[in-house]
Amino acid sequence: SQTIHQWPATLVQPVGSPLSLECTVEGTSNPNLYWYRQAAGRGLQLLFYSVGIGQISSEVPQNLSASRPQDRQFILSSKKLLLSDSGFYLCAWSATGSSTDTQYFGPGTRLTVL
């Protein structure tokens, strides 16, 4: 069966510090991978998605970047965190990009920028 892992579970970082959140998927090959963020009082917002190694699409301009160095690894990064980067970050995968494909979410990372 497929599983998706995220770490760390929680993170408290000072403004201006770097960030690296990691997501890995097991039990499937060539998944579509996604990074979402839920900021306080807002809905889940898609940040990045990837259809393959090295292929990253950004949905919104921001202070963050994403990379996919391996088939089942998706990394979210920032060189300098802003207060507005605080939120709950969810990684998700789907088998394809089909409209009927379910996206499966990881456990999430709660990021607080102080």
Place this chain on the structure above:
Amino acid sequence: ILNVEQSPQSLHVQEGDSTNFTCSFPSSNFYALHWYRWETAKSPEALFVMTLNGDEKKKGRISATLNTKEGYSYLYIKGSQPEDSATYLCASLSGYALNFGKGTSLLVTP
């Protein structure tokens, strides 16, 4: 409607009550409507994926309907139980992106 909107924002019902929530989404360029349940301290869990106008799906006591022409979906819970307490999210697919609403937070008390 440009965004996915959900109402009500929160709901508090007694065990045994039936309830329903609304999801409104852009009806143009519609591909699919997804419903998720998000329990506290857990990952969002898929409930339904709906694509056809008039579609109705059911899973146990939970069911959903879809109207793609007017851009809305209803989620119904029959005989609510405390374990149904969660945030219910709907999302409309646009390209690869799932555009989520802010969710309806349901609390069911015994």
